[in-house]
Amino acid sequence: MPIYNKLIEIRTQPGINIHNITSHIKDFIAASTIQNGQVLVFSRHTTTALVINEDEVRLLEDIKVFLRKLAPESDRYLHNDLHLRVVPEDEPINAHSHLMAMMLTTSEVIPIMDGKLGLGTWQSVLFFELDGPRQRTVCLQISGN
Numbered sequence: 001m002p003i004y005n006k007l008i009e010i011r012t013q014p015g016i017n018i019h020n021i022t023s024h025i026k027d028f029i030a031a032s033t034i035q036n037g038q039v040l041v042f043s044r045h046t047t048t049a050l051v052i053n054e055d056e057v058r059l060l061e062d063i064k065v066f067l068r069k070l071a072p073e074s075d076r077y078l079h080n081d082l083h084l085r086v087v088p089e090d091e092p093i094n095a096h097s098h099l100m101a102m103m104l105t106t107s108e109v110i111p112i113m114d115g116k117l118g119l120g121t122w123q124s125v126l127f128f129e130l131d132g133p134r135q136r137t138v139c140l141q142i143s144g145n
Helices: 022-031 057-070 095-103
Strands: 003-011 015-020 037-043 048-053 107-113 124-132 135-144
Touching: 003 022, 015 057, 022 037, 022 124, 022 135, 037 048, 048 095, 048 107, 057 095, 095 124, 124 135
Parallel strands: none
Antiparallel strands: 003 135, 015 124, 037 107, 037 135, 048 124
16 A cells, blocks of 8 residues: 655744645645545644634634633743743743643544545635744645555
8 A cells, every 4th residue: 555745834923823734635635646545634743733624714713712712821831930841942931822732633534535635515624823933844644545
């Protein structure tokens, strides 16, 4: 069974931002020989997430508001006591971002059927930056026949 790997690089903006990466995944599938199988989409960071949902601007704003309510940046978090642990000089105050990421997921597995990404009509693969701005990497892996 052939396996194809690809890394997607994403430069993010400050704070919470959401990137639709569906077209990257579709292009990768089209460039492969896989007709039936699956694609694994995996984020390599602890303050990012992947979600399958609708890419509608008002919904995306609602999601940002919801996440900020779950883990307000202004709350007190032990992880933010940078003076009590060994950290790089540029370490951000970002416990809230880690907590938001834990409420989402770091990977999705999506079927490939007849050479096409098996998403529903309104579904998109969304990459969530929760602690930007940063340079991020998403790993894609296709397997099948």
